[in-house]
Amino acid sequence: MPETDVLIAGAGPTGLVLALWLHVQGVKIRIVDQGEGPAPNSRALAVHARILELYHQLDLADELIEHGYQLPATNVWVNGSHRAHINLRQFGTGLTPYPYLLTLPQDEHERLLEKRLNSFGIFVERKTKLQKFVDNGSSITATLASANGHESTCEAAYIVGCDGAHSAVRHGIGAKYExxxxxxxxxxxxxxxxxxxxxxxxxxxxxxxxxxxxxxxxxxxxxxxxxxxxxxxxxxxxxxxxxxxxxxxxxxxxxxxxxxxxxxxxxxxxxxxxxxxxxxxRVADKFRSNRAFLVGDAAHIHSPVGGQGMNTGIMDAINLAWKLATVIKHPSMTEEAKNALLDTYEPERRSFALDVVGATDHGFTVLTSSGFLPHILRAWVIPYLIPLVTRLETVRMEIFRRGSQLVCSYRGNRMLNQTTQGSEAVQPGDRLPWVKTEQQDNFSTLRDICWQVHVYGDSLVGLEEWCKTKHVQLTIFDWDEKHGKVGLKEGSAYLLRPDQYIAGIFEGDDLKSKLDEYFSTRGLLC
Structure with missing residues (x-):
């Protein structure tokens, strides 16, 4: 048997988040890093709303907010003249419990994550470099080198490369970095x-x-x-x-x-x-090869426009963590079902990474290119047009959704229960919309990393019995018109994955059979 479940190479934010989320789900991990400690200085500063929503699962959000700074507004200057003032406080109102951009230096961010990891008795093995690894089919064997040159091996069920742009894991799986x-x-x-x-x-x-x-x-x-x-x-x-x-x-x-x-x-x-x-x-042409995975800068790297890089990597880690935990903690799953679940990591995260790289590349080109059109964009469109259009609530909300990564969706994945509801309705693969009424906040139940069912309105026949039998958390919210405004449907049952994305939407009679079919046809265990 492997000595550990998952070997994590790299202890930046992505590696630390992966270690935390795996440990909380009962997965045995080792995490190594060739550095002496968290970087004494770092360039990543922005922490977006979607990250804070996910950090809420481990009570990390409040701690980051306490140490960070909520950016109130941004200004645009052209050739020394003030051209625009944009109030950021209005952009995310009603979309999330965290309707702002938080600034927190990456080195401080890492220290908070590592402190939490240490509180669980897990410590980063510093001055330890991943030299190479061999995928044995049923496990991996990694060669580790300490600062004094001493080499040792580690047997693990899986290896995850959180080891940056020069990733040894990426080289090990032969992925191109295009x-x-x-x-x-x-x-x-x-x-x-x-x-x-x-x-x-x-x-x-x-x-x-x-x-x-x-x-x-x-x-x-x-x-x-x-x-x-x-x-x-x-x-x-x-x-x-x-x-x-x-x-x-x-x-x-x-x-x-x-x-x-x-x-x-x-x-x-x-x-x-x-x-x-x-x-x-750059984006790697593959994020997985059998028992090896790429996360964060090892898989994709972008310009700093919009502060998307670190945030995208953290979302990679949380997406992968529940899938690895599921296959590790449920040995009775078939190999076919395990591979089918793990195979969803690459298309879900690589597609989003390509979108982010494309958007940040376009933004950087606008900011730095010479020529007539870029000059017009910098001198006139950005300073004058953006303040005008952001007076519209719909524009502000769409900018916030995209910039804060709330827009990330995994629609079309075979692990989802597809529905035929209208395009305006919430669909499987979407982030669960946040709704706060006078009575309830529907994110209040999302502290646990587990499968859950939400119902907005009256409970469906057989649902409570099924959830109790399967040990799935069920929350029934009194229907409110605010639920309908964000695309939720009265009386439907929303099955939530452990990473807070909607796995399926169920309604009508014989709900118990429909839920059983969802899990059985995919070989999943909750």
């Missing part, structure tokens, strides 16, 4: 501003454009403590691609300071740290 590298060099700085009455340090975000140069200022902790992000085109002797790797390490903060002052006109008191990095847009 995409490209952006020519502009990103720089990122953690700065404290001088005591001044600058409008750029008012606790709001600021996007500034001068020609093809832009800066993004994101506050966190306090008004004058901000994260500054920008791009620069390094000197390349006329051939940008030739010197792309060498140019990254030649740029210092003093080199980009003139560009920063040109775009932002700020006085800086202190630079806590400064870093440059090359951004890529």
């Amino acid at each position: 995409g490209g590298t952006y020519v502009p060099l990103f720089y990122i700085a953690d700065i404290v501003a001088e005591e001044q009455d600058s409008p750029l340090f008012n606790g709001e975000a600021h996007l500034t454009f001068v020609d093809e140069t832009f800066n993004l200022i994101l506050p966190y902790v306090e008004e004058r403590h901000v994260r500054l992000i920008g791009t620069t085109i390094p000197k390349t002797n006329g051939t940008q691609e030739t010197d792309i790797s060498e140019s990254q390490h030649e740029v210092t903060f003093e080199d980009v300071l003139p560009e920063i002052k040109k775009t932002s006109k700020i006085e800086i008191q202190k630079v806590n740290w400064f870093s440059t990095y090359r951004s890529h847009h």
